[in-house]
Amino acid sequence: MVSKRINYGKLAITIESIENKNSFSSKKAENNDEFLIINLALKNNATVQTIIFPDEEIRIIISNKIFPLENYKFENNLDPAQESRGYLLFTIPKDTKKCNLQFGKTALPKTNTELKF
Numbered sequence: 574m575v576s577k578r579i580n581y582g583k584l585a586i587t588i589e590s591i592e593n594k595n596s597f598s599s600k601k602a603e604n605n606d607e608f609l610i611i612n613l614a615l616k617n618n619a620t621v622q623t624i625i626f627p628d629e630e631i632r633i634i635i636s637n638k639i640f641p642l643e644n645y646k647f648e649n650n651l652d653p654a655q656e657s658r659g660y661l662l663f664t665i666p667k668d669t670k671k672c673n674l675q676f677g678k679t680a681l682p683k684t685n686t687e688l689k690f
Contacts, residue, residue: 581676581684583619584651588612588674589658591690597662608643609633611661611674611688617651625649633663634673634685640665 577588592610595602602608617623627645634640640663647659665672670689677683 575688575690577686577688579674579676579684579686581625583617583623584625585616585618586676587614588686588688589614591688593669593690602664602667605667606664607667607669609663609665609669609672609690611663612659613647613661614656614658615647615651616656617653620653622653623651625651627661630676630678631661632675633665633688634675635665635669635671640672 575588575591579586579588588611590612592612594608594610597608597610627642627649631642632639642661643664644662645659648655648657651657672688674686674688675683
């Protein structure tokens with residue numbers, strides 16, 4: 574269990590576990606790749622509704638290369654105090670042991686968190 578906490582604006586994000594797999598759902602990883610699944614919990618600590626756009630705001634960095642989010646499953650439109658659980662899915666090179674998980678819109682400052690797995 575990883576249990577790493579990230580504050581992204583008013584969202585409290587907890588990384589609960591990280592998995593590397595050769596297949597996810599019915600899809601198999603190609604060539605020298607594997608799937609990185611980051612299981613997480615989110616909580617909106619704002620007093621207003623908060624919306625996160627995962628495809629625009631979440632990515633990982635491995636050896637200075639950006640790996641975009643391939644898929645996700647969690648509620649991304651959160652009312653005040655609302656919680657959600659789900660996952661982030663990335664395709665990464667096999668045998669990767671660490672990455673930087675990055676939250677933030679492309680042109681704005683980012684929140685970086687190093688993950689080792």
